[in-house]
Amino acid sequence: MAVKAALVFVAVAVLLAYYCDQPVPEGIAEPRLYAKVQGMVFRTVQNLAKIGEYLGVGTEPQNIRSVMETIVNVGLKLKGSSYREGLKCTDTMFDGVKVRVYEPVSAAQSGSKVPGLLYFHGGGWVMLSVDTHDPLTAHLAKQLGAVVVSVDYRLAPEHVFPAAFDDSVAATKFFLQNAEKYNVDRTRIGISGDSAGGNLAAAVTLVLAKEKDLPKLKTQALIYPALQAINFNTPPYINHGHLNTLSKDRMVSLWLWYLNNDLSFKKVFEANNHTGVQIKKSQYAGYVDPEVVDVTPIKKENVKFPEITNISTILDPRFAPLMADDADLKGLPPTYVMTCEYDVLRDDGVMYARRLGKTGVKVNHDHYEHGFHGFLNSFDDYELAGIAMQNYLTYLRKNL
Ligand SMILES: *[C@@H]1O[C@H](CO)[C@@H](O)[C@H](O)[C@H]1NC(C)=O
Numbered sequence: 001m002a003v004k005a006a007l008v009f010v011a012v013a014v015l016l017a018y019y020c021d022q023p024v025p026e027g028i029a030e031p032r033l034y035a036k037v038q039g040m041v042f043r044t045v046q047n048l049a050k051i052g053e054y055l056g057v058g059t060e061p062q063n064i065r066s067v068m069e070t071i072v073n074v075g076l077k078l079k080g081s082s083y084r085e086g087l088k089c090t091d092t093m094f095d096g097v098k099v100r101v102y103e104p105v106s107a108a109q110s111g112s113k114v115p116g117l118l119y120f121h122g123g124g125w126v127m128l129s130v131d132t133h134d135p136l137t138a139h140l141a142k143q144l145g146a147v148v149v150s151v152d153y154r155l156a157p158e159h160v161f162p163a164a165f166d167d168s169v170a171a172t173k174f175f176l177q178n179a180e181k182y183n184v185d186r187t188r189i190g191i192s193g194d195s196a197g198g199n200l201a202a203a204v205t206l207v208l209a210k211e212k213d214l215p216k217l218k219t220q221a222l223i224y225p226a227l228q229a230i231n232f233n234t235p236p237y238i239n240h241g242h243l244n245t246l247s248k249d250r251m252v253s254l255w256l257w258y259l260n261n262d263l264s265f266k267k268v269f270e271a272n273n274h275t276g277v278q279i280k281k282s283q284y285a286g287y288v289d290p291e292v293v294d295v296t297p298i299k300k301e302n303v304k305f306p307e308i309t310n311i312s313t314i315l316d317p318r319f320a321p322l323m324a325d326d327a328d329l330k331g332l333p334p335t336y337v338m339t340c341e342y343d344v345l346r347d348d349g350v351m352y353a354r355r356l357g358k359t360g361v362k363v364n365h366d367h368y369e370h371g372f373h374g375f376l377n378s379f380d381d382y383e384l385a386g387i388a389m390q391n392y393l394t395y396l397r398k399n400l
């Protein structure tokens with residue numbers, strides 16, 4: 001045990017020293033220290049998780065999850081829980097799915113109905129939780145005077161697609177059907193999420209738009225969402241794929257844990273060899289990359305894929321919302337998209353906003369030239385993240 005502990009200690013020290021040395025792009029938001037420290041921690045966690053798996057201590061995704069959550073939870077302990085004042089927070093179940101409900105006390109006393117917001121936390125479908133996002137979701141409930149439901153969907157790789165998606169749909173439907181119990185106006189319910197949570201929010205919105213017997217979602221607000229897995233060579237993947245805050249290496253692993261928990265083809269995905277010429281010249285390629293023009297439309301059922309488990313799922317909009325046809329995008333509710341320059345997922349969000357706008361959906365797009373992936377969670381800690389939070393809240397106040 002002592003030997004193992006010593007090994008881990010040495011590994012941490014070496015990795016930290018190494019990542020301290022990694023440059024952070026000049027353009028990243030002040031204080032750049034945040035991006036640097038956050039990146040250093042993430043990268044170190046990732047490598048320790050791999051070392052752990054190698055030493056026979058848990059799998060890589062399990063290790064990433066437990067270390068990340070430990071770090072975040074220590075941060076939360078230090079923060080205290082005063083940020084929850086004025087809220088009633090309840091952990092409960094919505095149709096078999098765990099959720100945390102935040103009800104502003106003032107809203108309950110006022111007697112009139114309030115808006116509602118479903119929130120899906122980020123973490124690559126693999127890590128983080130309603131706990132790690134507690135300050136953010138509590139802040140939304142307070143600032144909006146809305147009932148916020150933070151959904152504790154099942155995580156990959158223990159539960160691959162469509163588990164997280166199914167949970168997200170079930171919780172959303174339940175809230176729409178039972179809004180009155182929470183004093184919520186069912187015609188004023190929106191949906192939101194960051195990163196993998198933005199993916200789930202977008203996927204749920206696409207599917208529920210087709211349901212006839214439910215109230216319509218009032219808006220979707222997508223924070224640097226992950227929306228496609230057919231092209232890992234978009235300009236941000238090429239230019240910022242090395243960033244420690246979210247590297248291409250990390251993002252491809254996360255997609256694969258969610259898809260089928262099989263990383264043996266990771267290099268094939270990274271090289272964009274998981275799709276053939278057919279897809280690369282099809283409408284799907286055009287959905288991701290505006291440079292791809294003169295596409296040859298293909299039907300999903302005619303696409304030839306390499307022999308990889310469940311690979312055809314990458315064209316399923318419930319898994320990758322950017323794969324939705326224009327006909328599916330038409331009629332979606334007003335949409336807010338937040339993107340960051342220093343983020344491999346930049347163009348996922350940029351292209352979704354552009355395509356929605358073209359099909360006539362009302363879109364508000366905030367792009368942060370100096371922002372980086374995950375920065376919104378630091379809304380309390382530094383200026384640009386605080387400004388981004390304000391702009392996001394302003395949108396929600398007007399559109400919920
Ligand atoms: C393949 O996809 C189906 C449904 O889309 C899912 O139920 C199944 O668990 C997946 N298998 C693997 C190995 O990912």
Ligand SMILES: *[C@@H]1O[C@H](CO)[C@@H](O)[C@H](O)[C@H]1NC(C)=O
Nearest residue numbers: 266267268269270271272273
């Ligand atoms: C990807 O495909 C190209 C062209 O067919 C090939 O040269 C390259 O070795 C492949 N790389 C991987 C990792 O599959």
